[in-house]
Amino acid sequence: MNTYALFLYENDEFVANDPESLVAEYSNWAGQLAGEDKLAYAEKLNDDQDFWLGKPTVQNHTSKLTGYFVFYAPDFAEAKKIATTHPHTKYGGGLELRPIDKID
16 A cells, blocks of 8 residues: 545635534544545644745645645555545645655
8 A cells, every 4th residue: 555645725715614513524534544444644733833944835825734634545546536535625625635755
């Protein structure tokens, strides 16, 4: 299995009227992956603190990284299928999927 990181981004268009329901929905999504032994790690990032050194490399400064999931899939095609099932985009959020290269 290969390892992938799914990054969650939000901007002013992100709408979550009921944060508790949102957390429950995201937890259910993660729980399904965990039940299939595909979830490695998932966390929400703190909204109040960040620190940059050097120039920010993000081209779209209107979006903020708000969380991530690390999961396993046999290949990038399957990882994309898994990513498309995440509910974040239905609230106006963006997702970025990246393979994690193992360094020996």
